[in-house]
Amino acid sequence: MDEIALVQSAQHGDLDSFNTLILHYQDRVFNTALRILGDEDIAQDAAQEAFISAFRSISSFRGGSFKAWLLRTVTNACYDELRRQKRRPTTPLEPDTKDGDEMDSPRWLADPNLTPAEQSEADELEHAIQHCLDTLPTDFRTVVVLADIQGMDYSEVAIAAHVPLGTIKSRLARARLRLRECLRGFEELLPSSFRLEEERTS
Amino acid sequence: MKNFRDIEQLSSYLDGQLSPSESTRMESRIASDPELASAFNDIRAARGILRRLPSRKAPRNFTLTRQMVGLKPPLPRSYSFFRFSTSFATILLTLTFAVNLLTPRLSYVGPLNTGWWGGGYGGGPVAPQAAAPEMMEALSATEAPMAAAAPALEMDVVPTEAASADSARVMETPVVEAPTAKDLGNASELQDQPQVKKEAVVPIAWQIGLLAVGLISLLMMLALNRSAKQKWK
Known part of the structure; x- marks a missing residue:
């Protein structure tokens, strides 16, 4: 895929070229939105909005990393969605415990048709991580999603999150520390590979 | 727990974001400091588990x-061009309708018009001297009953020419009305109902x-639009 040529065609209004770029990046865009927002349906909407917004503003792309530029529109769409949620808060579906506190683990969302073993193998890690991501402030979450989940380098994250490089370093370090603390609470849920790594490195 | 500056350095070291010299220093510190x-x-x-x-996969295409x-x-x-000409023609057409509706021009045709103005209703600018010949023309166009009234007319008109404007107006009134009252049936009707012709300021053409x-x-706009859409499809 000649990304530069496709971007240039899209800048001249060629929607087919842009759709080719969408097909290439849609998984990454959707995953970013999903990890920032924590809801699949809302993440789909945000991803779609991001692509529409990206096409409309593609003339503002002046070169560099198209992926970083595209993910910036996604983070903007996610921030918009989070602001919208703040303005119109909804009652969470998450059930309360007998004490009235919300359950820490999102395991109740699991598919009841699966056996407990399958469930834990397939979903628990993801649920635990997503839960810990959700506890982070949005700015920290965005940085850690872009750097550690999407595997972007610092300069790309700086473009996508629209913050200076120094801020990226600081936020990433804080976010990792907080995540580590949060994940300690799910130690028994973590896969053996993680525990082994921990044991190996300790 | 180390101070945050150390944590930030560790995080950057993990991602390979430190300079070679800083990396070397950090490696030696990690080796010598169990807490670090x-x-x-x-x-x-934490990074390892996030990467796992x-x-x-996107649940649908976002194309x-x-x-x-x-x-x-x-x-x-x-x-x-056609869009401009359509707009321009529409605006001009609207303006012409508005002008024709709002500023009607009435023109009074024939000698009776002059008789109206000069017939003693305060038509200041129309001098009796000008009215008199026209009136004479009108009267001469009448038939025999007018001829019978000729002496009376002559008697009345002559002093009109000699008299002042005010007295002429006073004298004119009976001059016109006299034949009307007697025999000028058609003429009097024409006098009372002046012929008015309404002319449009902007011609209808x-x-x-x-x-x-x-x-x-x-x-043309619609045709071009349709053709463009068909080509686009």
Whole structure:
């Protein structure tokens, strides 16, 4: 895929070229939105909005990393969605415990048709991580999603999150520390590979 | 727990963001400081587990349609010309209608018009000297009953020419009314109902022309638009 040529065609209004770029990046865009927002349906909407917004503003792309530029529109769409949620808060579906506190683990969302073993193998890690991501402030979450989940380098994250490089370093370090603390609470849920790594490195 | 500056350095070291000299220094510190090594392991473990997070496949394609982004088919340059001419013709046509409606021009034709103005109703600018010959023409056009009244007319008109303007007005009134009252049936009717012809300020031919230009331009616009859409599909 000649990304530069496709971007240039899209800048001249060629929607087919842009759709080719969408097909290439849609998984990454959707995953970013999903990890920032924590809801699949809302993440789909945000991803779609991001692509529409990206096409409309593609003339503002002046070169560099198209992926970083595209993910910036996604983070903007996610921030918009989070602001919208703040303005119109909804009652969470998450059930309360007998004490009235919300359950820490999102395991109740699991598919009841699966056996407990399958469930834990397939979903628990993801649920635990997503839960810990959700506890982070949005700015920290965005940085850690872009750097550690999407595997972007610092300069790309700086473009996508629209913050200076120094801020990226600081936020990433804080976010990792907080995540580590949060994940300690799910130690028994973590896969053996993680525990082994921990044991190996300790 | 180490101070945050150390944590930030560890995080950057983990990502290979330190300079070679800083990296070397950090490696030696980790090797000699168990607390720093533990913090490093924590950060590395957190990053490791985040990287193991499975990547979800997009549940659907997010490709865009032209409707979604509000794209319109590229139109030929002549389209803007026809759009301009349609608008221009429409505005002008509206203006011509407005002008014709708001400023009607009435013209009074025939000698009776003059008789109206000069017939003693305060038509200041029309001098009796000018009215008199016209009145004479009108009277001469009448038939035999007018001839019978001729002496009376002559008697009345002569002093009119010699007298002042005020006295002439006073004298004129019976001059006109006298034959009307007697025999001038048709003439008096024409006098009482002056012939008024309404003229349009903007000729109707112009309006028809503008309407034609507007309609043709509009049709051309629609045809170009349709052709562009078909080509686009």
